[in-house]
Amino acid sequence: MIKHDATYQLAALRAGTVTARELMTTTLDRINDINPGINAIVALRDRDTLLDEAERAPQGPLQGLPMAIKDLTETAGIVTSYGSPAFRDHVPAADSPMVARLRRAGAVIIGKTNTPEFGLGSHSYNPVYGVTRNPYDRTRSAGGSSGGAGAALATRMVALADGSDMMGSLRNPAGWNNVFGFRPSYGLVAGSGPGDLFLAQLSTEGPMARSIRDLELLLAIQSEHDPRHPHSSGPYRPEATGAKLRIGWLGNWGGAYTMEPGVLELCEAAVRVFEDLGHSVTALAPPFPAEALWEAWTLLRSWTIAGNLAPLLRKSPELVKPELQWEIERGLAATAADIRRASAIRSDWFRCTARMKVDILALPSAQIFAFDADWHWPQQIAGTTMDSYHRWMEIVVPASLTGLPALCVPAGFSSEGTPMGVQLIGHRGQDAAVLNLGREYEAATDWIACGPAI
Template structure:
């Protein structure tokens, strides 16, 4: 089994204590032993081909490191299905810009990590590859939409993983798999999807890892500036720690967010670690209407999804899952007034966060522990009914709506024996501040050392 994080593996490669071919062989052996029960890595490439590519990996910060790319990002010569049967046989001829950056940095792309159809929903299952299971309890979900990435990291199949986050997709699976996931400020990692670059600002790519230093390693590669993108603000630049921070603990947003028993206890204890480190932790009353945030979020999300995936209702109507059909139809029915109201709410929330007298907002990364992997989505939390397929992830909306940097750190293990995470949300553009806080938290805790059973 491969030990250590990506930084230590790369150090060993440079020191000559292992070569890239040997690391690739160990990685593929680990995947062969572990992946059949978890189903995190999909579209795995031929062993001999990968060993040959490892021997010829180009020089760079990730030289010789095996990586599997989330199955929402195009990979030249490797099946990219987006989890949809309509794209079961789709093999792109070119890499997405983010994947091209990984290759130039020396990473060897071994295959893909599993995701729900088109990334919709925080549970990684689809008709092409099936369900990804939680390494800590195979009967439970690994989360999503970067569930394959989170599970592969937790099971030590890979040392570093990319992901993307529209509605918690770098945070929910990180929390449920006991690893770190970071949603950067919008624009730090220039979005690689074609189309509109001004109105749709809900989703971003970012890193997942087993250490903060690994997050920064991958973020530095992902955030290469893109002169063709108007919001590109890369590259990521580390900064010295600021010192004492003021952290607002929001809990369940004054009762607005239903929480499974045990979630707030774990996350409250994690926040106390930050207080013990010398930061000022203050319980906060809800700073904004949760109902207004949800209205703006669901409007802008449905409108964005309808714009990008709406043609599927005509080209592949029998291959569109119910949740996607609901989003598209809802988006197509929106009026200009609906969109303006949603944009106004988003603007008001951004102004509010910019003016708050705290450096960090803290919230759980999910509202319940990993649920049954055979479910499509949870219908209730603590007796409260969920009225949509994504309502149970409402807790991630405050950061997503305005593109704030949000780090998920491991918060411990709940009554079911599965992990939970804590979101640390910063001000726009202050990504280094959030990651510095995460580094201090990492050093003060040992959750990451608790590995799944072999």
């Protein structure tokens, strides 16, 4: 049962061929067997409590389905550590809006999925729970920051997983774990809590799954319209279309993005599948200076992070990892002129994407295959030194900077057997078109069937 996707499991629950208690038992047994070697699920709750909750789950589209929530998202009654020793014992009194939606839909929250400290860096390790390992090679990283979610999906410990994406955190771990991850258009999934609604639009929550139909199932619940958030544009609604799309392959952005050997060739071959499906694929010249995008991104990212976490640095500097301290200090040093310049670049790029004569931009989901799990981050790629802890993930910035919908689909495997993904980036608001394209690709390739040897 647990080898099937969530849609299948839920149909079996509704048909009565399996009970919620049986599904929960099988899920917890699987976690007990697999998780010690992967470390994807953390803060796992008591078995008897979960079995009881499974039987009493409220009616809804996810009734009785076990789910674990990313450990950056407030979850009532369960430790939400953000991967930080400063929050090792933090147990929220209330759910975030998204978790509340999942509970109302009938999901049974079993625990959390591992993430890097405060989600910084696309490698899921932290001083609270340790390292999440790649199911296809346990010496390698599972990616991040939704690395625990990606690894839990790949190993069939859960059938659906939430994630969040600032700098590829729904895309990098999806690619490295051979599953699907979708960053929705900004505003489709309403953000959590009060605070600024205009300046900090770099991050969003979204779904991860082993099928496109499961992505849409979860996205429809995550994107429930929230009148407290005026940017809320949900709920997501699928759209049937047979339109043939124009796909622009950007590769390594004219050489601006350094790639490990093998990544480009693998991803370009995956993109060529769309030609067999009747879509057009055109190799594009870089549409915008990569260094300008990086300048804007790093300024706005550091400034946003400083606004959120500078108090922690002032209060407990010994609990702040060096990468976070670097981000906060850069953000605090930014001037009004710096932020205005970064926002102007972001606006120019948004105008550029709106004028493009293609429907989809295609890029690899990372510049390197999954690296050694004991590293903090890769110091170089193909002999080129990485000048920051996140430069190796620069390739995800074009979608993140302007809140475009971006789907990561599996692209195949390296010569050493580790997965890679391709980003399919659409125009703002064209989420259904991107997911429809992903569904066609899924039917033509079925990489998901190539699960890890566990």
